[in-house]
Amino acid sequence: MASARDIKRKINSVSNTQKITKTMKMVSAAKMRKAIEAMQSARPYSVKLAELIQELSNRAGGNAEHAFFEAREEVKTIYLVVVTSDKGLCGAFNSNILKVAQTFVKENTGKTIKVVPVGKRALDFFAKRGFEIVEKWVGFGGKYTFSDAINVGKLLAKSFTNGDADEVHLIYNEFKSTSSQIVRSKKLLPLAVEGGSEPNYPDFEYEPDVAELLNTLLPQFINTSIFQSMLESVAGEHGARMVAMDNATRSAGEMIKKLVLNYNKTRQAAITTELLDIVNGAEALK
Amino acid sequence: MADKLFLELVSPEKLLVSSDVDNVFAAGAGGAFGLYPDHSPFCTALVPCVLTYAIGQETYKVIVSKGFLEVADNKVNVLAEKAVFVKDIDKAKYQSAFDALSSELNAEISEDERLEKEADLKFYELALNN
Numbered sequence: 001m002a003s004a005r006d007i008k009r010k011i012n013s014v015s016n017t018q019k020i021t022k023t024m025k026m027v028s029a030a031k032m033r034k035a036i037e038a039m040q041s042a043r044p045y046s047v048k049l050a051e052l053i054q055e056l057s058n059r060a061g062g063n064a065e066h067a068f069f070e071a072r073e074e075v076k077t078i079y080l081v082v083v084t085s086d087k088g089l090c091g092a093f094n095s096n097i098l099k100v101a102q103t104f105v106k107e108n109t110g111k112t113i114k115v116v117p118v119g120k121r122a123l124d125f126f127a128k129r130g131f132e133i134v135e136k137w138v139g140f141g142g143k144y145t146f147s148d149a150i151n152v153g154k155l156l157a158k159s160f161t162n163g164d165a166d167e168v169h170l171i172y173n174e175f176k177s178t179s180s181q182i183v184r185s186k187k188l189l190p191l192a193v194e195g196g197s198e199p200n201y202p203d204f205e206y207e208p209d210v211a212e213l214l215n216t217l218l219p220q221f222i223n224t225s226i227f228q229s230m231l232e233s234v235a236g237e238h239g240a241r242m243v244a245m246d247n248a249t250r251s252a253g254e255m256i257k258k259l260v261l262n263y264n265k266t267r268q269a270a271i272t273t274e275l276l277d278i279v280n281g282a283e284a285l286k
Numbered sequence: 287m288a289d290k291l292f293l294e295l296v297s298p299e300k301l302l303v304s305s306d307v308d309n310v311f312a313a314g315a316g317g318a319f320g321l322y323p324d325h326s327p328f329c330t331a332l333v334p335c336v337l338t339y340a341i342g343q344e345t346y347k348v349i350v351s352k353g354f355l356e357v358a359d360n361k362v363n364v365l366a367e368k369a370v371f372v373k374d375i376d377k378a379k380y381q382s383a384f385d386a387l388s389s390e391l392n393a394e395i396s397e398d399e400r401l402e403k404e405a406d407l408k409f410y411e412l413a414l415n416n
Contacts, residue, residue, distance in 0.1 A: 052329075
């Protein structure tokens, strides 16, 4: 049985860990608030942009011609954008994403899958399994700006138009609430157009013309989708970490309770043994 | 007859303006223009410029980089890649971004990148001069 001193040492170490997890939880809570704010302020832009594109493609009669709309007859190469966090200690946040990514790869056996990881976890995962990494975006520490998203979007748009990629898919965590994130997998390119409905304002005046406007709007739409997924992922990461750290703090508390009980028992046993020794000694001297 | 326009100005980072205004001035692909209530439906690509709008006697200035502007039903939607209120400009930060970009422009880069960087440069230049 462990001595009282050993148990004491163990209690100290567990309570130190508890302090760390508690702090991490508070830090995550603060960061999450900021991330949610950033996410919400980005929303009006993407909503407006989607509206404008819808309007313009309605305008073009539902058969707007742009390289982004062209589906390839034979899909050979798929670019897979996987958005994860850079750091761990956030529960099943990253493994959920990677599991979905892996299933996606399995469903598409026979096609070449090239990975564009955003976040260190995705890079490590795919690099280890021998996937071709097109370009990586790691080490942002969850501080993404819109120009980061533009860089990713540019790469994707270029590879799609010059035929390197026949399809582009995006997998990321959508922030639903603090305790729940949903893994989303969506096809980014080619773009699906819903459409053919009547334009809302038939007498719109465009400057320059519709086609040219679409030309600049569509890449922007890709960028915004990526930016949105980055922000959702950051907010989700902090939420997941907060919950994971809360659980860790709670189980550390339980562990300490058990250890203290154990410690007291051992201490009492030691006192009893010492007392017995003294009484026995005194008896022997009589 | 409506006597106000409803202006919404958004950048990917945030919603900057959402209020009733009397007029809006900006520059698009086809040149500078002004919008007053009851303007006909109109949609244009924006070039980097100073967008101004007035509420009563007060005028407000926002520097916008390239983006889009749409007017219909007395609603003005502006989508700008970058946008900042003139009063919120941090000169030192913009100056360093401006310098960094100008030196990048001196290096060898492709035509597409040059166009893009020049637009960004224009944005910072406007921000510094206003």
